[in-house]
Amino acid sequence: MASPRTVTIVALSMALGLFFVFMGTIKLTPRLSKDAYSEMKRAYKSYVRALPLLKKMGINSILLRKSIGVLEVACGIVMTLVPGRPKDVANFFLLLLVLAVLFFHQLVGDPLKRYAHALVFGILLTCRLLIARKPEDRSSEKKPLPGNAEEQPSLYEKAPQGKMKVS
DSSP states (O other), rough: OOOOOEEEEEHHHHHHHHHHHHHHHHHHHHSOOOOHHHHHHHHHHHHHHOOHHHHHHOOHHHHHHHHHHHHHHHHHHHHHHHOHHHHHHHHHHHHHHHHHHHHHHHHTTTOOOHHHHHHHHHHHHHHHHHHHSSSSOOHHSSSSTTTTTTTOHHHHHSSSSSSOOOO
């Protein structure tokens, strides 16, 4: 039977991966939702306007939106399908992406309801990464079984017996 830690990591990986595949696809194509796609286009135009450094670097709103969308889809697929360490790398990249998106929302002065989902999914990505990187707890394997002849005496049994002199 799988440990609760493993079940948690798998469930978070699947949910987060599918969410980011969905969100990345919305940034790339209007096929899923024309309204959401139009909103993404409008939002990314305001991000580029608010950060002139991007324009100086030759990054327009279309390139920014499509780059973030492709990265979200790719990392989402890795989080959903690929086992092992690549999930942690994808998780890290998605966390950086969420931080960048939160920065953009703050930069243009969006209200909390416009970026609350990014905040929640950033917290979930952080939790998944922390759980995945935490070493497995092996202390339960080192404890001797009850009735074992090699049991260690308790602290009470080791304590010296006799009178104590108090001054």
